[in-house]
Amino acid sequence: KAGVTQTPRYLIKTRGQQVTLSCSPISGHRSVSWYQQTPGQGLQFLFEYFSETQRNKGNFPGRFSGRQFSNSRSEMNVSTLELGDSALYLCASSLGTSGGSLNEQYFGPGTRLTVT
Amino acid sequence: KNEVEQSPQNLTAQEGEFITINCSYSVGISALHWLQQHPGGGIVSLFMLSSGKKKHGRLIATINIQEKHSSLHITASHPRDSAVYICAVPNYGGSQGNLIFGKGTKLSVKP
Numbered sequence A: 001k002a003g004v005t006q007t008p009r010y011l012i013k014t015r016g017q018q019v020t021l022s023c024s025p026i027s028g029h030r031s032v033s034w035y036q037q038t039p040g041q042g043l044q045f046l047f048e049y050f051s052e053t054q055r056n057k058g059n060f061p062g063r064f065s066g067r068q069f070s071n072s073r074s075e076m077n078v079s080t081l082e083l084g085d086s087a088l089y090l091c092a093s094s095l096g097t098s099g100g101s102l103n104e105q106y107f108g109p110g111t112r113l114t115v116t
Numbered sequence B: 001k002n003e004v005e006q007s008p009q010n011l012t013a014q015e016g017e018f019i020t021i022n023c024s025y026s027v028g029i030s031a032l033h034w035l036q037q038h039p040g041g042g043i044v045s046l047f048m049l050s051s052g053k054k055k056h057g058r059l060i061a062t063i064n065i066q067e068k069h070s071s072l073h074i075t076a077s078h079p080r081d082s083a084v085y086i087c088a089v090p091n092y093g094g095s096q097g098n099l100i101f102g103k104g105t106k107l108s109v110k111p
Helices: none
Strands: A005-007 A010-013 A019-024 A031-038 A042-050 A053-057 A064-068 A074-078 A087-094 A111-115 B004-007 B010-014 B019-025 B032-037 B043-049 B052-056 B059-064 B069-074 B083-090 B099-101 B105-110
Touching (some): A005 A087, A010 A019, A019 A111, A042 A074, B004 B083, B019 B032, B019 B083, B019 B105, B032 B069
Parallel strands (some): B010 B105
Antiparallel strands (some): A005 A019, A019 A074, A031 A042, A031 A087, A064 A074, B019 B069, B083 B105
């Protein structure tokens, strides 16, 4: 089976712009979770989607949003980018019948976003 | 809200040594995850456990639910084990909500 894929792998944006990141889960996985990793804060949960519905949301401002499509692919969007949004954004998929915390998660390679 | 503490933050070992990384949390949980992150960012899930012990190759993970503590052991360490090891637990305990992560233990194994 193909693993989790994320596109693009690297991205440079300027402050005030918006960005959309994409995640394709492992075939058959219905849950997709998104995480932000920075040197200062470490790994932080953004949101989890299951069957096109947001199941959990982390403590991030409304500029961060996401969605999931019927084929389980997911996108996350960050509007009005700030310098502090520079980070590695990781998505992970799981079978997801329970909440994300009870399922083994398979991570993608991440998208490294730099905001200048 | 759960809080996760990992120790040590950094660990340098010689090839062949036995390694132990510790993780403590504050709220009772139903499952704990151990993750491995290599330079370049890729994360691999090593274990998800809710009780007792799990073993995979040279890696062993244990959890003590009563003491709210888990350990990750690496036997006969090798330079390819050099990575950051991260533990993660449900944020509000039990099965609720999302995962919250420790700050990671950076392991460097010298040949």
